[in-house]
Amino acid sequence: MRKFLYKILLFVLLLCIGPAYVVYYNLKHDPYGVVLGNMETQFTEPNVRFLKVKHLINNPNKHDSYIMGSSRALKMNPDSISIPGKWYNLAYSEGLPSEHIIDLKTLLANDVQIKRLLIAVDNITYYVDDKVHSNQVPRKRYVNWHDPYFEFVFLKPDKKLKKTIEAQIDNPNKPFYDIYGTGMPQSSFKDLWATNNPEKYVANKRFEKPTWAFYYTPKVDLALKEIAQLIELCNKENIKIEFVVNPMHKATFLKQDLKEYYSFLKGLAALAPYWDFSGLNEITTNNFWYYETSHFRTVIGDRMLDIVLEGKEDTFGQRITKDNIDQVISKKKEEVLRYKEQEKE
Amino acid sequence: MLFNSVAFALFLPTVFLLYWFVFKKNLKLQNFFIVVISYFFYGWWDWKFLGLILFSTVVDYFIGRGLLHFKELKFRKLLLWTSICVNIGLLGYFKYFNFFIDNFIEAFSFLGLKLHVSTLQIILPVGISFYTFQTLSYTIDVYREKLKPTKDFIAFAAFVSFFPQLVAGPIERATNLLPQFFVKRKFNYANAMDGLRQILWGFFKKVVIADTCAEYANTIFASTDTASGSTLLIGALFFTFQIYGDFSGYSDIAIGTSRLFGFKLNQNFATPYFSRDVAEFWRRWHISLSTWFRDYVYIPLGGSRGGSFNKIRNTFIIFIVSGFWHGANWTFIVWGALNALYIMPLIISNKNRNYLNVVAEGKNLPTLRELGAMLLTFGLTVIAWIFFRSENINQAFTILKKIFSTDLFTAVAFRSSNPVGWTVLYILIMLGIDWKGRSDEHALASFGMNWNKYLRYVFYYSIALFVLYTWWNTDEQQFIYFQF
Structure with a gap:
């Protein structure tokens, strides 16, 4: 027995050399911000979903109203909202309604104040399956205070991530994630550049390529079912909920199957009235209002907040209900046809 | 757990x-x-x-x-x-x-x-x-x-x-x-060490083979409607190795762990993909279930006694019941029935006990005839696994239709986060080691035993390190057979 234990011990110790280095690396660099949670030394995209929920659990009364959705909703600045409410941007990359339900339940279970929600939806909502996210470390959910540490401490150092971290250390324009404030990433560099060089900015080739991942497959029925569950949860918990459909950049908008898009709009209207900023309009067809073909600029996000929350009059966006949805869809179809014909010319 | x-x-x-x-x-x-x-x-x-x-x-x-x-x-x-x-x-x-x-x-x-x-x-x-x-x-x-x-x-x-x-x-x-x-x-050093080797090999099959193949198989089966025939065939092949790695890996870990506690469990897999006919395959795949059905269902029903009709009826019964045992879905029943159809000619012609020994016993390589027989059996098994893996019968038939059409000659296309070439190499390594150990209770029972002690430990250490490395890159995956 002694010989056996000695051999096993030696074998296990030798086997631990690799993991020990990994633990050291992750404690030093904390690529997803989960282990140390220090945003001042965070150079890559942290696991925002985890960190935000954790932050709110630690500060249950700091906020009472939340913006949720994908990273596009991250362009809506809570500081620009002047109506009553302590707003926080709880959005994260590819955030989905089914995940919002899980996070809301976690927050409610931890006595976090929730009075109002603004849910931003778009093609990601009805094209991305939440199962895809279960394997993606930047999108892991918050379960409890100890659950993720084991996983994140032993995370294999990623070569590309390592390079990104090294490159960002001396980058003066590196983004800063204001997790503990507004919940938004802070980077004004691109906005400044766009304002100073508008012609060059809009002509950039990146605006020709739609933002589309290989795992995007339509799931409209499932998305609507999840949204219905979200509404049900909010009604039960006495939370006021409002939906907006994001203005998708024309390239990304046209990449999707428009039948799915129309069916989503119609289904959503049957569940709740909402604000629609999507389609081919003055904003979505102008590259100037976008960072790339996925994210609209913060100035657009703020404009949307003014319309939706503060009731400002604007030509951008329209209120959709189950009574006007058919009319709106017909109009949208015409706009698409007209746009495609213009493009041909 | x-x-x-x-x-x-x-x-x-x-x-x-x-x-x-x-x-x-x-x-x-x-x-x-x-x-x-x-x-x-x-x-x-x-x-x-x-x-x-x-x-x-x-x-x-x-x-x-x-x-x-x-x-x-x-x-x-x-x-x-x-x-x-x-x-x-x-x-x-x-x-x-x-x-x-x-x-x-x-x-x-x-x-x-x-x-x-x-x-x-x-x-x-x-x-x-x-x-x-x-x-x-x-x-x-x-x-x-x-x-x-x-x-x-x-x-x-x-x-x-x-x-x-x-x-x-x-x-x-x-x-x-x-x-x-x-x-x-009583603690037995040799048994415990052999148990550890079996556990190590089980982990290799589960973590390195099954879990990596699972990613491809899941992606491809999920896109049945859009994937080409060639891609679906690749998906079926990956599932074939996934289920073998998964289930035989579990059995190896279970048997190896039992040995650490001084127990001897029966062999459950005996390199089934080297079988020369379907009857041999069923003597080598999930042996404990096959023999259970043989002893407690087939023989009480009369077994192979009482003429051809009884033989055919009893064979169909045990294969269909065995399929149903795997899950409450028509896909499993069809999978069982299909295997019964495969084995039927052998049963009727009394050739189901042709291959009781291991293939190419005492030799390094099989003969061309043996290789052909193994490939044919493997091919039939792959087709049957399509039913086993599909969500419903329609999906299975869609896959088969695409595979057995000109669609088979279109390019393979699917996306994955792991490079496919490496996975194919791991499968070949597994098959190589399985081939060497095909006469043993498990693949590592005698593999490398005549090597220099240090070289052998480097080999074990490399496998362990590799398992650990792969495990890191994938989430903990449940064993498929847990659901049965």
Whole structure:
């Protein structure tokens, strides 16, 4: 027995050399911000979903109203909202309604104040399956205070991530994630550049390529079912909920199957009235209002907040209900046809 | 608790040390310790279902005692059928209730009648198909007087719940495993080391082969409507290796772990993909289930006696029941029936026992004829796995239609996060090592034994490191057979 234990011990110790280095690396660099949670030394995209929920659990009364959705909703600045409410941007990359339900339940279970929600939806909502996210470390959910540490401490150092971290250390324009404030990433560099060089900015080739991942497959029925569950949860918990459909950049908008898009709009209207900023309009067809073909600029996000929350009059966006949805869809179809014909010319 | 989890990595050394250092002196105490850790192991998944195992254990223990007490045939039969009804009833309720309800509703709607019967939200208890069959084997063997019923309830409870094989087999016969609980176990260095080698190989098959193949198979099967025939064939091949790596990997870990505790379980896989015909395949794949059906269903039905009709009927029955055992879905039933069709020509022509030895015994390479036979058998198996993996019959037929069309000659296209080339290399390494060890109980039993000691340990260390590395890159994946 002694010989056996000695051999096993030696074998296990030798086997631990690799993991020990990994633990050291992750404690030093904390690529997803989960282990140390220090945003001042965070150079890559942290696991925002985890960190935000954790932050709110630690500060249950700091906020009472939340913006949720994908990273596009991250362009809506809570500081620009002047109506009553302590707003926080709880959005994260590819955030989905089914995940919002899980996070809301976690927050409610931890006595976090929730009075109002603004849910931003778009093609990601009805094209991305939440199962895809279960394997993606930047999108892991918050379960409890100890659950993720084991996983994140032993995370294999990623070569590309390592390079990104090294490159960002001396980058003066590196983004800063204001997790503990507004919940938004802070980077004004691109906005400044766009304002100073508008012609060059809009002509950039990146605006020709739609933002589309290989795992995007339509799931409209499932998305609507999840949204219905979200509404049900909010009604039960006495939370006021409002939906907006994001203005998708024309390239990304046209990449999707428009039948799915129309069916989503119609289904959503049957569940709740909402604000629609999507389609081919003055904003979505102008590259100037976008960072790339996925994210609209913060100035657009703020404009949307003014319309939706503060009731400002604007030509951008329209209120959709189950009574006007058919009319709106017909109009949208015409706009698409007209746009495609213009493009041909 | 999953074998490929951190929890198990902490559980195993802890219980090993307690077993050999604290509970070694008293056999009853050691058996009791096995019951406690086995229930803990199972309860880690969901403690609420521990009651089911206990219920099954108590019922079969007392039925066993009753069979000793009653000599009259009608009472003995009554006891036997009570055990069968309780165990199959549990299995039927948890596993097949909704399937039958759904199919009744569909059958009536086909006749133009609308039935309003609701299905239930039933959670399938992990491993129920395995431990119910194991306890049933005890009652049947006691009824047949092949085994004396035990008085020792703790030993019997340990036999039913023995943690290494509780949730996914091998399904041990009471005649093999139960007597081992009555003998004082001694630590055997050579056995323990061999057990560790088997565990290591099991982890390689599960983590490196099954979990990486799973990613491709899942992606491809999920895109059946859009994927080309060639891509779907690749998906079916990946699933073929996934299910082998997954299930035989589990069996290797279970058998190896048992050896660490001084127990010897039966071999469950004997390099089945090197079979030369389907009959040989079924002697080498999930051996504990095949022999269970042979001994407790096929032979009581008359086996191969009584003419061709009986032979064909009995073969179809056991293959269809075996398919149904795997899951409450028509896909499994068709999978079973298809295998029965494959084996039928061999049964009718009495050629089903042509290959009782290992292929190319004593040689390094097979002959061309043997290679051809192996490839043909493998091909038939791949087709059958398509039914096994598909969500429904329609999906399986869509895949087959695409594979057996000109679509097969279009380019393979699917996206994945892992490079496919490496996975193919791992599969080839597995097949190579399996080939070398095809005559042994497991692939690493004698592989590298004639090498220099240090070289051999470098080899083991490399496998362990590789398993660890791959495990890091993938989430903990459940073993497929947990769901059966």
